[in-house]
Amino acid sequence: MAETLPGTGGRGHGLDLAMRGIVKRFPGVLANDHVDFDVRRGEIHTLLGENGAGKSTLMKILYGLYRPDAGEIRIDGEPVQIDSPRRAIELGIGMIHQHFMLVPTLTVAENVALGLASPKGPLLDLAPVARRIEELSEAYGLRVDPGAMVWQLSVGEQQRVEIIKALYRDAELLALDEPTAVLTPQEVEDLFVTLRAMAAEGHSLIFISHKLHEVLDISDRITVLRNGRLVGTVSSADATKAGLARMMVGREVVLEQVRAPVEVGPPRLEIFDVRARGDRGTEAVRGVSLQVRAGEILAIAGVSGNGQRELAEVVAGLREATGGRVLIDGSDVTGADPGQRRALGLAYIPEERMRDGAIGQFTVAENLMLHDFDRPPFARHGFLDFAEIERHCRRLVADFDVKTPSLDTTMKSLSGGNIQKAILARELSANPKVLVASQPTRGVDIGATEYIHRRLLDQRARGTATLLISEDLDEILALADRIAVMYEGEVMDVVDRADADVGRLGLLMAGVRDSGT
Amino acid sequence: MGTLFPVAAVLAALVVGAVMLLLLGASPGEGFAAMIDGAFGGPRELADTVNKAVPLLLVGVGITIAFRANVINIGGEGQIVLGALTATALALALPDWPAVVLLPLGLAAGLVGGAVWGAVPGALKAYFGVNEILSTIMLNIVAVQGMNYLLRGPMIDPAEIESGSRIPQTMRLPPATDLPVLVPDTRLNLGAVIAVVAAVVVYVFLWRTTYGYRIRAVGLNPFASRYAGIDVKRSTVVALTLSGALCGLAGAILVFGSESHRMVTDGSTTGFTGSAGFNGIVAALFGGLHPIGTIPASFLFGALLVGANRLQRVTQVPSALVIALNGLVVVFVVSSAIWKRRLEQRAQLEAVQTGDQAAQTSLPGDVAPAAADPPGRDSGTDDG
Numbered sequence: 063m064a065e066t067l068p069g070t071g072g073r074g075h076g077l078d079l080a081m082r083g084i085v086k087r088f089p090g091v092l093a094n095d096h097v098d099f100d101v102r103r104g105e106i107h108t109l110l111g112e113n114g115a116g117k118s119t120l121m122k123i124l125y126g127l128y129r130p131d132a133g134e135i136r137i138d139g140e141p142v143q144i145d146s147p148r149r150a151i152e153l154g155i156g157m158i159h160q161h162f163m164l165v166p167t168l169t170v171a172e173n174v175a176l177g178l179a180s181p182k183g184p185l186l187d188l189a190p191v192a193r194r195i196e197e198l199s200e201a202y203g204l205r206v207d208p209g210a211m212v213w214q215l216s217v218g219e220q221q222r223v224e225i226i227k228a229l230y231r232d233a234e235l236l237a238l239d240e241p242t243a244v245l246t247p248q249e250v251e252d253l254f255v256t257l258r259a260m261a262a263e264g265h266s267l268i269f270i271s272h273k274l275h276e277v278l279d280i281s282d283r284i285t286v287l288r289n290g291r292l293v294g295t296v297s298s299a300d301a302t303k304a305g306l307a308r309m310m311v312g313r314e315v316v317l318e319q320v321r322a323p324v325e326v327g328p329p330r331l332e333i334f335d336v337r338a339r340g341d342r343g344t345e346a347v348r349g350v351s352l353q354v355r356a357g358e359i360l361a362i363a364g365v366s367g368n369g370q371r372e373l374a375e376v377v378a379g380l381r382e383a384t385g386g387r388v389l390i391d392g393s394d395v396t397g398a399d400p401g402q403r404r405a406l407g408l409a410y411i412p413e414e415r416m417r418d419g420a421i422g423q424f425t426v427a428e429n430l431m432l433h434d435f436d437r438p439p440f441a442r443h444g445f446l447d448f449a450e451i452e453r454h455c456r457r458l459v460a461d462f463d464v465k466t467p468s469l470d471t472t473m474k475s476l477s478g479g480n481i482q483k484a485i486l487a488r489e490l491s492a493n494p495k496v497l498v499a500s501q502p503t504r505g506v507d508i509g510a511t512e513y514i515h516r517r518l519l520d521q522r523a524r525g526t527a528t529l530l531i532s533e534d535l536d537e538i539l540a541l542a543d544r545i546a547v548m549y550e551g552e553v554m555d556v557v558d559r560a561d562a563d564v565g566r567l568g569l570l571m572a573g574v575r576d577s578g579t
Numbered sequence: 580m581g582t583l584f585p586v587a588a589v590l591a592a593l594v595v596g597a598v599m600l601l602l603l604g605a606s607p608g609e610g611f612a613a614m615i616d617g618a619f620g621g622p623r624e625l626a627d628t629v630n631k632a633v634p635l636l637l638v639g640v641g642i643t644i645a646f647r648a649n650v651i652n653i654g655g656e657g658q659i660v661l662g663a664l665t666a667t668a669l670a671l672a673l674p675d676w677p678a679v680v681l682l683p684l685g686l687a688a689g690l691v692g693g694a695v696w697g698a699v700p701g702a703l704k705a706y707f708g709v710n711e712i713l714s715t716i717m718l719n720i721v722a723v724q725g726m727n728y729l730l731r732g733p734m735i736d737p738a739e740i741e742s743g744s745r746i747p748q749t750m751r752l753p754p755a756t757d758l759p760v761l762v763p764d765t766r767l768n769l770g771a772v773i774a775v776v777a778a779v780v781v782y783v784f785l786w787r788t789t790y791g792y793r794i795r796a797v798g799l800n801p802f803a804s805r806y807a808g809i810d811v812k813r814s815t816v817v818a819l820t821l822s823g824a825l826c827g828l829a830g831a832i833l834v835f836g837s838e839s840h841r842m843v844t845d846g847s848t849t850g851f852t853g854s855a856g857f858n859g860i861v862a863a864l865f866g867g868l869h870p871i872g873t874i875p876a877s878f879l880f881g882a883l884l885v886g887a888n889r890l891q892r893v894t895q896v897p898s899a900l901v902i903a904l905n906g907l908v909v910v911f912v913v914s915s916a917i918w919k920r921r922l923e924q925r926a927q928l929e930a931v932q933t934g935d936q937a938a939q940t941s942l943p944g945d946v947a948p949a950a951a952d953p954p955g956r957d958s959g960t961d962d963g
């Protein structure tokens with residue numbers, strides 16, 4: 063390795079990248095099909111596309127993790143062979159992966175120095191490393207303590223360490239693969255400040271996301287991929303959300319569903335002072351009271367890990383409440399099992415859909431029947447009636463637009479969006495009185511997201527009381543009638559959709575209560 | 580590709596067996612010819628092979644039910660013994676009953692005895708969290724010691740006491756319990772039909788009934804099953820109980836179909852069962868944990884066991900070689916299952932390709948390089 067400790071930020075900032083005719087084939091998929099992509103010095107260039115469009119593959123080729131089957135990469139006009147990440151780093155390319163590559167049991171400084179040769183031989187002198195980290199944090203607004211252990215850091219802080227690691231290795235082009243997927247709105251703002259500062263210094267940046275408003279906010283240019291192919295490159299100034307969505311999906315997409323006014327009925331779900339422990343035994347839900355009425359969507363906003371998941375599980379009957387009461391349609395279900403709650407009209411779209419919502423090795427039909435397999439007409443005298451089951455499942459698959467080769471396909475071989483649609487089909491087919499939907503569109507592509515949103519609003523119009531848990535503020539603002547923000551197991555505030563704005567919600571999510579009003 | 584693994588495992592075992600024969604100075608060609616002749620050479624040989632396969636099939640099918648519920652039943656040996664004891668005791672208690680009543684009743688007693696010996700570890704696992712592997716192995720020991728005590732004492736044939744030879748065996752059971760012979764001049768008896776019917780019934784049970792659906796659901800994903808309103812604990816108990824019942828039936832058939840028509844032990848742990856409780860597990864794995872697949876798998880193992888007897892007689896190799904050969908097949912089959920899993924995991928791992936720096940991080944779990952991933956982020960997303 064060429065670098066020595068400590069990194070000095072040697073050569074000039076920025077580089078011009080040109081990728082030409084990149085082809086990458088995986089068994090059965092053409093992940094990149096003659097893709098052209100370039101990034102200029104000082105530019106923030108977004109790579110946009112649905113899940114599976116080939117964005118990560120293109121980045122892994124750039125970073126030397128995959129060899130392209132065809133195509134050429136040029137840096138500042140010179141053709142280069144990037145056969146390993148080591149070579150990519152030498153060329154000034156840095157990469158922030160979707161999954162971080164940090165050692166949790168080492169400090170920030172140790173992680174940054176890891177893999178670099180030390181001038182003092184085997185003995186590592188971390189003082190200069192720490193100094194340089196502080197310089198970099200200062201220059202780009204990357205707050206982090208060099209002496210902290212990585213496992214103690216929040217996800218946002220870990221991401222900052224990754225960026226520092228790249229800068230420390232003199233990265234002039236930095237690619238970030240879906241960096242905002244794990245951040246709160248406030249952390250996204252901070253990240254954008256950093257990215258803009260880097261671009262202003264001449265760094266070249268590749269940003270990957272499928273959140274359109276972020277993309278429009280941060281990019282200079284946007285390149286859209288679909289099914290491995292280049293759809294086009296547009297300048298951010300000329301782009302609109304609707305236009306980008308059309309490029310991504312290949313058809314017209316309704317981004318903002320119409321929320322027709324709905325007459326709100328009596329309370330269907332009532333939660334009184336509920337308390338519950340998390341998986342580690344600490345109190346995760348600390349006295350939450352909420353009411354959801356028929357025809358209303360109450361959204362719970364909050365950074366993941368503030369008790370939302372536990373609250374949803376308490377309502378679904380999968381987690382014991384250590385205090386308080388839960389009522390469904392007026393009946394106290396605090397001690398009831400999931401089956402009893404379902405009988406009262408509860409449906410649940412779980413956050414961990416492959417764990418709680420589906421059986422991966424079961425077929426699509428078997429999954430669709432998970433709640434009803436032992437009820438007539440699907441079962442008689444203990445025997446399953448396959449003709450009835452097939453009829454029912456065919457209808458569900460058609461009604462809910464689940465794309466599956468057959469009813470006998472195993473669930474786990476479907477895409478995330480189609481798995482979620484199948485779960486939705488099962489849960490909504492009984493027209494529930496109360497619906498708990500946890501992260502219903504996480505990891506789901508735009509087309510399926512559009513569909514799921516429409517279904518949730520349909521249910522609202524049919525009088526379902528919906529408790530929606532989401533980390534995606536766009537989703538919440540598009541669907542909710544009222545918004546409760548959870549922080550450290552408590553509800554900070556409940557605001558009407560009409561009075562909500564992202565800034566205020568972001569502050570509440572960070573635990574800052576209104577003082578102005 | 581998956582189905583080739585067991586075949587390759589048997590071939591590998593045979594190759595090693597051939598080398599062992601060579602080392603012992605015997606001719607592998609002659610040895611294998613003797614095996615094939617011993618297992619398939621004529622109607623009698625075929626009948627013996629089938630009879631040997633019957634308990635393997637019943638145990639294998641029983642084991643399949645347990646495995647499908649994600650419960651590992653190593654207790655086949657004990658469940659066979661219990662089934663044999665209850666069936667024998669019932670037959671001895673009702674010596675004058677007609678065959679149409681006594682035979683089915685005796686087989687049912689075997690089912691019940693095995694079921695009890697399966698229900699106990701099932702309940703211990705479901706309600707007290709006791710590891711079923713440990714508890715079933717312990718119950719094997721209890722069952723064998725109980726059998727040795729009973730056959731030496733309370734249940735011993737009075738003639739053995741009179742003659743003073745004191746062989747641990749019961750009286751000859753009432754002829755009403757003799758399993759009818761299907762083909763004259765062979766020992767092929769009704770047991771074979773019962774075992775094949777049992778395999779078909781279990782197939783229907785697992786894939787066509789609500790009970791089977793519950794068992795498979797619980798085995799594959801207890802979380803989703805619980806949310807679906809399935810009583811996970813009860814399904815665990817039911818699966819182990821049924822598993823034990825089929826092993827118990829194997830025990831009853833071992834006694835009712837035996838040449839001497841009585842229950843005999845030599846005092847060793849596998850003297851009565853002939854290790855059917857363990858070999859049945861291998862047959863089940865070999866049959867892909869599918870009741871129908873277990874039919875040919877059991878037949879093959881039966882052939883191997885019967886053929887090995889002939890091999891020993893013809894080539895005069897020590898009987899230990901036969902046991903070793905059998906063990907080799909087990910080792911190869913089990914490791915081929917592990918290999919298959921490995922290959923699948925590697926395919927998955929490659930799908931989430933991590934690359935150079937990943938060497939710095941350990942990979943927790945099977946697939947996800949999720950060192951810095953917050954919990955719950957990786958569920959069912961398209962992306963990886």
Ligand SMILES: Nc1ncnc2c1ncn2[C@@H]1O[C@H](COP(=O)(O)OP(=O)(O)O)[C@@H](O)[C@H]1O
Binds near residue numbers: 114
């Ligand atoms: N290592 C791999 N092996 C096989 N197929 C892969 C591999 N990596 C990605 N793919 C496939 O290539 C396509 C593009 O994937 P990816 O580049 O990860 O998409 P994106 O990052 O845009 O969501 C997908 O169909 C994906 O399943």
Ligand SMILES: [Mg+2]
Binds near residue numbers: 114117118119160962
């Ligand atoms: Mg990706």
